[in-house]
Amino acid sequence: RPPGREAFPGDVFYLHSRLLERAAKRSDQTGAGSLTALPVIETQAGDVSAYIPTNVISITDGQICLETELFYRGIRPAINVGLSVSRVGSAAQLKAMKQVCGSLKLELAQYREVAAFAQFGSDLDAATQALLNRGARLTEVMKQPQYSPLPIEKQIIVIHAAVKGFGDRMPLDRISQYERAILSSIAPELLQSILEK
Structure with missing residues (x-):
């Protein structure tokens, strides 16, 4: 041959x-x-x-690209959102997840791009600082401890809070505590209604 x-x-x-x-x-x-x-x-x-x-x-029908650099920076699962795609896309998602994740991938990609350049410059305008601040918190929210899956309805609550900026003033090292506090205050009926929509 x-x-x-x-x-x-x-x-x-x-x-x-x-x-x-x-x-x-x-x-x-x-x-x-x-x-x-x-x-x-x-x-x-x-x-x-x-x-x-x-x-x-x-x-x-798609791929999940893992990146060594992200893993060593403590971002686990170390998924490169820019290279990971699904041909099924949002058709496989719950309606509520589609709504809260609309801008998530774009915001994370912008954050990674700006963070790479921000390490070389010291004078950053307010918009860039806000983007870095939000991106760091979104990244922290996306981290998942090993063997600790989060039910989809709870993922939706946490991602919604992060995307809407509710944790923007929270110190990075307290984001996981903030997540737990949010989830403990949610009524079970709300979680059930998310699944039904």
Whole structure:
């Protein structure tokens, strides 16, 4: 077989798609149908434009890109929101989550961009300071302790409070306490109504 891009065999895309799209065929006794695999790809120096990552990205319905730098800065899960996408998108979200997350991804991306430049300059205008302040708090809210999933209705409450700026004056090291205080003051009926909408 003649070599293709980056000296891989020319039919490697076909092989990948066949492997991922029909990773298993279930018997009639177990419900029939096929299962799709969840591939994990390690990039070289974070390069998602290499052949194997682009192959897998084009086959799958989205990707979650993890970043070592974010992990070492204590942001866990270390998800790069700029590179992570879902072809299903907001169609899989609850209506309430769609409403509160409308500007979240954009605000986090702007924060990361401005934070990278802010470390070189000392004189920042009020708007930039506010963006850095809000972004730091949004990032803190998105951190999740290991083995501590938060139910979707509680996520919606916490994200809504963060996006609306209710925690902007709270010290960063007290954001998790602030989250717990908010959640402890919410009536169970409200949490249930969020799920029903």
